[in-house]
Amino acid sequence: MTASSAPEATWVVVGRTSDGIAAITLDAAGAQRDRVAVDGGFAEFVRDMERDAAPRWVWSDTPTWYAALLDAGVRVARCHDLRLVHAILRDSSLVSEAAELRAAVQWDAGAVADAPPEAALFELEAPDPAGPPDLLEEAVAEFARQREALAQASASARLRLLVAAESAGALIAAELRAAGLPWDVAAHDAILTTVLGERPPGGGPPAHVQEAADRVRAALGDPVLSLDSQPKLLRALHRAGIMVESTSRWELARHDHPAIAPLVEYKRLARLLSANGWAWLEEWVRDGRFRPVYVPAGVVTGRWASSGGGALQLPRQLRAAVRADPGWALVVADVAQLEPRVLAAMAHDRSLAQAARGADLYAGVVADGTVGSRADAKVAMLGAMYGATTGDSGRLLPRLRRAYPAAMALVDDAARVGERGGVVTTWLGRTSPPPSASWMRVRQKGAAAEASVADESRARRAAGDRGRFTRNFVVQGTAAEWALTWLADLRRRLAELPLVDERDAAPASGPVFDRRPHLAFFLHDEIIVHTPLSHAEAVAQAVRDAAAAAGRMLFGAFAVDFPLDLRIDESAAKS
DNA sequence: AATTCGTCCTGC
DNA sequence: TCAGGCAGGACGAATT
Secondary structure (H helix, E strand, O other): OOHHHHHHOOEEEEEEEOOEEEEEEEOOOOOEEEEEEOOOOHHHHHHHHHHHOOOEEEEOOHHHHHHHHHHOOOOOOEEEEHHHHHHHHHHOOOOOOOHHHHHOHHHHOOOOOOOOHHHHHHHOOOOOOOOOOOEHHHHHHHHHHHHHHHHHOOOHHHHHHHHHHHHHHHHHHHHHHHHOEEEOHHHHHHHHHHHHOOOOOOOOOOHHHHHHHHHHHHHHOOOOOOOOOHHHHHHHHHHOOOOOOOOOHHHHOOOOOOOHHHHHHHHHHHHHHHHHOHHHHHHHEEOOEEOOEEEOOOOOOOOOEEEOOOHHHOOHHHHHHEOOOOOEEEEEEEEOOHHHHHHHHHHOOHHHHHHOOOOOHHHHHHHOOOOOOHHHHHHHHHHHHHOOOOHHHHHHHHHHHHHOHHHHHHHHHHHHHHHOOOOOEOOOOOEOOOOOHHHHHHHHHHHOOOOOHHHHHHHHHHHHHHHHHHHHHHHHHHHHHHHHHHHHHHHHHHHHOOOOOHHHOOOOOOOOOOOOOEEEEEOOOEEEEEEEHHHHHHHHHHHHHHHHHHHHHHHOOOOOOOOEEEEEEEOOOOO
């Protein structure tokens, strides 16, 4: 790499060749400027390029390329993830001229988790066991197809924002895994012991679990009943005269019997033990860090999924185990009522935006006279976004339609399109998948002249289901775009904060993260930043600024508040 | 014996 | 949990 070519290195495509890894440098227009073999270490190459030219790295799949860089202590500012972007452009209704891109089915490979290598053994039956192509020439060709599709797209500014945010999210997901969430094992253990009781030395259930089980068995008059088998438990309940159809908590709660309370208690304890008990702690927390695998766009709406450790379902009960390192703090922030705020913005609904002024949108819905209580406001708004038709929520919808006609028209239209078999698109251009072949068959059968009552009912049911899906897709998907933009902008701001002094730095999360604030957790509308104490206030401001910036980047001048619940948790212990 | 299915519960 | 969207994980039961 010559020094003179560096300033023109707007994009650097990396990939494998027959001789090893090589890189092709493109200028802003996409013209090829340079091609170099990466003779030495890939990490050193990237570190030098990043310092000299700060290009946007173009690669097949972020976990494949970035995990090793992070291990070597190298971060990059920007990338273009060909696999994730391919999936967006392939399906987006904003992209019309993309026959070549859609024909490049080798890029349709599913998500490749940055799991340990042995995970590949389980993918032998997948169409492309190696994941997306990592050959340099393939990457260059796909990148050209994607640039062309973007250039041709309508609303291409939005689509470009989505592409950039999606790729930034891929970097963040890899960094979140590398950094991990600070987890206090002793605090977790104390919670378990308090709630579940002491573990008997010889094995067996913890004390409180055993006690609850014994009380259930006594009340049901069956001293050897297995409470963990749903069919057996159901039969025992019936024998005791408790005529439930399931053993779920909400149904049990309707009956009055001495076995109910201890059974509900048993289920609560058994759940904690099996999902997040000592075995979980042993398996998922290493060196004081919980490191789940995040899967950007793992959900069809664009939300992230996770795999391993149940990162997206951490019970509130265990939040107390999330603790900053000594000398560090956690900045914890979530957006209040993200989805209805996003709906107000994308529909340009001035009344709903007015109700969204301030910290509590539901209070605003009460204040403007739409409904009488905060609880009604919440259930009505959720029903509007999820497609409720009956009950309290369904009954309140006409009032929402009168008060917020633009917002309700947006979700009602999305539902109608889905019911008819159409696709819907988020604010930035992510498009829902088309209906499945089986859905089409059910619908055709129901519409046929000789359709039975059952056929018609099944078709109606399928149409309604899909309408609720597309109704929710536009809101959930756009909310995910807002959150992704928030994350990406926050990451950029955090990178601009100065490193802390060596003397302040704790042995935190490895060489990349030990001296600066870094993201540690993300869950749909919540982020946690782990930061040296000295930077906590600056981080909190960066989190707020990024939220405001995300609103502007997506929705421009149409102002909707995105207020945060934000707190700074300092470490309890000081070393 | 291994894999898939169904139930239940956690999160947003 | 009266209803209505998107998920993952554990476990036992059913299936192959």
